[in-house]
Amino acid sequence: MTLPKYVAPKPRALMNFFWPTSWMVSDPDRFNALIKEAASLCEGGIHFADNLFTWARNNSLFDDVAFREAWERNVVNDADRAVAWRRYFLATMAYHAVQLPGDFVECGVYAGSGVKTVMDYLGGKAFPKPFWAYDTYDYNPVEGHAFDGQRPGFFEEVEKRFEGYAGVRLVKGLIPDSFAGACPEAIAYLHIDLNNAEAEIAALEHLFDRVVPGGVVILDDYEWANMYRTQKLAEDPWFDARRYRVTPLPTGQGFVIKR
Ligand SMILES: C[S@@+](CC[C@H](N)C(=O)[O-])C[C@H]1O[C@@H](n2cnc3c(N)ncnc32)[C@H](O)[C@@H]1O
Structure with missing residues (x-):
């Protein structure tokens, strides 16, 4: 069985992910612009997509x-x-x-x-x-x-x-x-x-x-x-x-x- 190899992430490198596809939003352009502005106030490790806006997260999925x-x-x-x-x-x-x-x-x-x-x-x-x-x-x-x-x-x-x-x-x-x-x-x-x-x-x-x-x-x-x-x-x-x-x-x- 082939299991994926563990590769240690760089201690100081944090990925950000911003993909403006969310659901059940009345005005997506305005919503995305507002989130973008909010994200600019946050520390790194941002995830925004799929109705999920988080910050200061490891975003481990992108390290794998x-x-x-x-x-x-x-x-x-x-x-x-x-x-x-x-x-x-x-x-x-x-x-x-x-x-x-x-x-x-x-x-x-x-x-x-x-x-x-x-x-x-x-x-x-x-x-x-x-x-x-x-x-x-x-x-x-x-x-x-x-x-x-x-x-x-x-x-x-x-x-x-x-x-x-x-x-x-x-x-x-x-x-x-x-x-x-x-x-x-x-x-x-x-x-x-x-x-x-x-x-x-x-x-x-x-x-x-x-x-x-x-x-x-x-x-x-x-x-x-x-x-x-x-x-x-x-x-x-x-x-x-x-x-x-x-x-x-x-x-x-x-x-x-x-x-
Ligand atoms: C949200 S999509 C699945 C997406 C997929 N899991 C992915 O990861 O990309 C839902 C699917 O369920 C199927 N579906 C819904 N009810 C079903 C049923 N009773 N029998 C078989 N397929 C069904 C639809 O044809 C549709 O392709």
Whole structure:
């Protein structure tokens, strides 16, 4: 198994990251200008993107050379660049999970940038486990939520992106029906990103019991409010009934470590 090499950062070098893609903002130009001005009053180690403005942070994601390469290689749109911190959370959880028994799973894959960033961080084409990637691909079943490119033929484009990645298993179809006949017995890493409470609960119902002790469950939208809040509201009682609390993250994600 190839784990990314640790490279010590220079003690005094701090990265800043400013990428003006945020969501749920009424006047993005004014908002970005105001944040820029606010950032000029802050000490270094600034992060601004994806609704997350922080300063005086180590920004460790940019010190991790293997991650930076994997992330950059898989940026195909503004959103992929903006979600760097979310991707680093996936990458570091994957670093842990790849050393456990069980496969990797992502529910809600779109163009595959999240899956491919994780695989590239952990060996690329030599990624050592099956990585199951479930999506309808050619269309988005969530009303009004279609992403750029989702149309007939999109699945084949995503397949092409993974040419030579023997570990990847792209499963095209509607969750939860698509789990029938194409589902791992044991799961070390489960990333759910369906933008839709009903499908996310259905995925948990089918997959959570297969997550191995010490395995990780990451909910991409858990801590996002407004149009995404229905997901948290559905997931909290589901986990509570199993004696789990989801840990919310400032990135908007939530996560659980399976016992
Ligand atoms: C936010 S995107 C996923 C982004 C991806 N995780 C990434 O890191 O780039 C959500 C995806 O969920 C898929 N989706 C939503 N509901 C689904 C369902 N019931 N079955 C299969 N796919 C679904 C959509 O087609 C869409 O591609």
